[in-house]
Amino acid sequence: MRVFDNTLYIVGDSDGLPGLKRALALTNTETGSISLVSIIESIIHPIGSSKFYTELKEAFEALRHERLAMLEKLANSVPKGISVTYEVMDGRSYVEAIKRVLLYKHDLVVANAADSDHKGNRLFVSEEMQLLRKCPCPVLLLKSSQAGPFKRVLATLDFEYYDTPDTEQSEPTLNDEILEVSATIASEAKGKLDIINVYEIPGEGAMTAGWIPMNINSFSDYANSCAKTSKDKVDMQVKRSKHRLGTTVFDQSTVETHIVHGRARSTIPEVAETLKTDLIVMGTVGRAGTSGFLLGNTAETILNHIDCSVLALKPPGFETPISLD
Structure with missing residues (x-):
């Protein structure tokens, strides 16, 4: 395949x-x-x-x-x-x-x-x-x-800008494509697939600065809840992709997930370096019918701080501003 x-x-x-x-x-x-x-x-x-x-x-x-x-x-x-x-x-x-x-x-x-x-x-x-x-x-x-070959592939999932599907949803999403392309490349190379989702805790800065009063136990529960939400979404995405690809391609014995708290622009390059990643597979964000751009400074910062190959995928409905005329 x-x-x-x-x-x-x-x-x-x-x-x-x-x-x-x-x-x-x-x-x-x-x-x-x-x-x-x-x-x-x-x-x-x-x-x-x-x-x-x-x-x-x-x-x-x-x-x-x-x-x-x-x-x-x-x-x-x-x-x-x-x-x-x-x-x-x-x-x-x-x-x-x-x-x-x-x-x-x-x-x-x-x-x-x-x-x-x-x-x-x-x-x-x-x-x-x-x-x-x-x-x-x-x-x-x-x-x-x-x-x-690409022996270690890092699939970057984003549930803020890309759809989070139900397992029964039929239409493929950008996260589907990122994970399934990554799994196929890793499988072809008989390598390892790493899956990462970097999550943030909404309002964390205001809470830790004391602008939003919250005791330490409540904040810990809130932070754990954010981490669990991220993990649940990744688990659902893995289950969906495994069902679509089959166990031959999506061999979970060679798959490792990374649920990391932080900012994607700094965390993804750090994780990629630690894992000695050969290829990062990431999505780009753009509205249909508009000029295509990566996700602002975040994706471009990631690209400018990685030391490996990168495969960038476009979201459904993306249209290029370049024409044949």
Whole structure:
């Protein structure tokens, strides 16, 4: 079982083979397809002397041929069961990638993330963040220094912004997709699935500051109640996903849940580092019909403070602001 059927892999300047192997590991081996694309972010205008323009144009043509040869070499390493195409494109990287998603109905975009030498300050570059914000399908940003399968996957569940379903509810939610994609990836890699929900205690600051009078025992009961509510929601989500996926994929012997009190923006990166997470699967939040954005500063802070790959999923009804026109 593989997760995606029509993958787009954006090949950068560095060695594309590790990223291709990661993309192929998530692509259906029986009916799947993968497109390899290299995007050159340049538009040559006839400025300056005619000689300069001619030399510049020739330089970019040479670069295109070089990139095309690289893609052809990568395409030849794709297993026979998966359909493969490759192309060199011009333009803004995230815009052209999203247009291609709209045109060819890709259900996953894979790209290598730029590495940072400064631990704890990942600082995703503008093109990566724009792709995460606005791409209508899931985006997998790979930490290029990582190798091999995703042996430890962290699924981040959010019950404030994503629906909390009853076990009988038929329509899938974003939490369903996060957990089920995470479980499938971990199962394929014969790895471990961690599930995290970071909960806050409403009014905690006011209570501990004494603005809202509450004795210590009452506050402890209240805090325990918040923790139990979080655990009950996670347990319900796990039960629902196990029912939908089956025990073969959702093997609870390799699943560990983490119910953590704190703020998601700082807690998730800390837990991911402690667990030595290979991949974080998280949702993005956006209203249907509006420009796509991650959940304000919270999700972007998380992304800028993790040192592993990330798979970002979109909520139902999400629409990209990019069009084919």
